[in-house]
Amino acid sequence: xxPESRLREKAQVLDDTALDRALTRIAHEILERNGGAKDxxxxxxxxxxxxxxxxxxxxxxxxxGTTVPVGTLDITLYRDDLDMRGAPxxxxxxxxFSIKDxxxxxxxxxxxxxxxxxxxxxxxxxxxxxxxxxxxILIDRGHRELPIRPDYIGxxxxxxxxxxxAVRLREHDGEDxxxxxxxxxx
Amino acid sequence: MGWTRKDLLAxxxxxxxxxxLLIDTAASLQEIAGREIKKVPALRGKTIVNLFYENSxxxxxxxxxxxxxxxxxxxxxxxxxxSASKGESxxxxxxxxxxxxxxxxxxxxxxxxxxxxxxxxxxxxxVNAGDGAHEHPTxxxxxxxxxxxxxxxxxxxxVAIVGDIAHSRVARSNIHGMRKLGMSVTVAGPPxxxxxxxxxxxxxxxxxxxxxIRDVDVIMMxxxxxxxxxxxxxxxxxxxxxxxxxxxxxxxxxARPDVLIMHPGPVNRGIELSPELAxxxxxxxxxxxxxxxxxxxxxxxxxxxxxxxxxx
Numbered sequence: 001x002x003p004e005s006r007l008r009e010k011a012q013v014l015d016d017t018a019l020d021r022a023l024t025r026i027a028h029e030i031l032e033r034n035g036g037a038k039d040x041x042x043x044x045x046x047x048x049x050x051x052x053x054x055x056x057x058x059x060x061x062x063x064x065g066t067t068v069p070v071g072t073l074d075i076t077l078y079r080d081d082l083d084m085r086g087a088p089x090x091x092x093x094x095x096x097f098s099i100k101d102x103x104x105x106x107x108x109x110x111x112x113x114x115x116x117x118x119x120x121x122x123x124x125x126x127x128x129x130x131x132x133x134x135x136x137i138l139i140d141r142g143h144r145e146l147p148i149r150p151d152y153i154g155x156x157x158x159x160x161x162x163x164x165x166a167v168r169l170r171e172h173d174g175e176d177x178x179x180x181x182x183x184x185x186x
Numbered sequence: 187m188g189w190t191r192k193d194l195l196a197x198x199x200x201x202x203x204x205x206x207l208l209i210d211t212a213a214s215l216q217e218i219a220g221r222e223i224k225k226v227p228a229l230r231g232k233t234i235v236n237l238f239y240e241n242s243x244x245x246x247x248x249x250x251x252x253x254x255x256x257x258x259x260x261x262x263x264x265x266x267x268x269s270a271s272k273g274e275s276x277x278x279x280x281x282x283x284x285x286x287x288x289x290x291x292x293x294x295x296x297x298x299x300x301x302x303x304x305x306x307x308x309x310x311x312x313v314n315a316g317d318g319a320h321e322h323p324t325x326x327x328x329x330x331x332x333x334x335x336x337x338x339x340x341x342x343x344x345v346a347i348v349g350d351i352a353h354s355r356v357a358r359s360n361i362h363g364m365r366k367l368g369m370s371v372t373v374a375g376p377p378x379x380x381x382x383x384x385x386x387x388x389x390x391x392x393x394x395x396x397x398x399i400r401d402v403d404v405i406m407m408x409x410x411x412x413x414x415x416x417x418x419x420x421x422x423x424x425x426x427x428x429x430x431x432x433x434x435x436x437x438x439x440x441a442r443p444d445v446l447i448m449h450p451g452p453v454n455r456g457i458e459l460s461p462e463l464a465x466x467x468x469x470x471x472x473x474x475x476x477x478x479x480x481x482x483x484x485x486x487x488x489x490x491x492x493x494x495x496x497x498x
Binding site for chain 2 (some may be wrong): 058074076077078082088089090091093094122123126127128
């Protein structure tokens with residue numbers, strides 16, 4: 001991995017209210033697109049995708065009254081860059097329900113090159129044959145390297161490649177906020 | 187934090203955080219055994235050679251399945267029926283295999299230090315699958331994972347290891363691992379198979395089975411290592427079984443009701459362990475075997491799956 005350069009906050013993209021509104025809208029869009037929550041399952045990508053999937057599930061209950069199962073996907077074993085990184089930590093996949101013939105909504109915080117989603121599709125299909133896979137993303141920052149397009153987007157955010165997007169969530173970081181960071185000038 | 191070693195040779199070499207990384211990685215990989223399609227692409231294109239100079243069913247099969255579930259190509263080599271029987275030396279055989287560019291060589295040998303010697307001589311990663319009476323690190327890791335899953339944590343647990351301590355690499359690896367993780371260990375067996383100065387490893391010694399198993403959380407029974415024993419260490423198998431064999435009566439009289447009974451296998455039924463205990467509710471013996479595959483997947487993944495490993 002590249003040596004960690006120090007990052008400083010450049011701009012705030014979403015505050016807690018805007019983040020919550022984006023999730024509420026995505027929840028409505030999921031219900032609209034699929035005509036309800038029947039045969040739906042949410043699968044979050046570790047780590048923050050799982051938290052977002054749980055929040056979406058809570059919103060689906062509030063809106064539709066349907067409880068949607070939530071699973072956790074660890075894509076470490078499916079990465080295409082294992083040889084380029086230090087030994088990664090595997091935290092495990094936990095999808096305690098059958099995804100066969102379900103409509104699975106993959107949930108992640110930031111969509112960038114698309115390589116993580118490529119790995120997630122492989123990992124998911126190894127667990128069964130879903131009827132359909134959709135993709136929900138909080139921040140789409142562009143710079144795709146693969147033909148992958150999300151179905152639900154919290155916010156489109158044009159960035160430069162040297163910047164990074166940090167999604168901070170209450171459960172992990174004590175606050176709900178999305179910020180753009182850039183390397184500090186040396 | 188991450189794994190940085192080229193080889194896995196001995197639990198003694200590792201610190202507690204490395205042992206926990208190996209156990210956590212294995213724990214995360216366990217779910218693969220429950221899948222319909224038991225294969226993940228993590229080690230696609232990697233080659234693993236099982237170089238076994240001693241008989242083994244469980245360990246070799248376990249490494250082979252682990253490698254295959256991770257999509258590696260696994261090649262088995264056993265000393266019988268190979269160039270070793272034509273007089274080629276161990277190190278020459280190993281260098282020939284290394285010339286075929288494997289990523290990991292898993293080695294079992296009757297001489298202590300065999301794996302360490304290969305690790306110095308070969309550029310690929312070496313996993314010690316048992317070297318003489320020295321160490322058998324993956325067995326200790328699977329034992330530790332089994333203990334944690336049943337007991338929740340390690341700190342403060344007490345373990346009795348009973349049987350032929352002197353000839354047991356399983357005991358040695360487990361003692362190192364358990365001590366590093368904060369467990370207390372008592373070893374027990376006939377005085378002839380308790381090594382002198384074993385207390386230096388931080389263990390207590392008991393010379394009666396009843397004293398060893400009283401109030402411990404885990405009892406680990408060992409097999410008499412006929413193949414590594416010289417005659418005269420025990421008077422007879424019958425006497426050994428009478429004094430050192432664990433039975434339901436002895437267990438009920440002394441042990442805690444939630445005690446775990448472990449055994450690295452193969453079990454000599456009716457000698458060190460009575461059949462009703464081996465198959466009974468206290469026994470986690472087959473669970474140990476199942477966890478063995480997960481542990482070996484974790485070891486192979488950490489050694490071969492990243493730049494820190496084989497290609498360093």
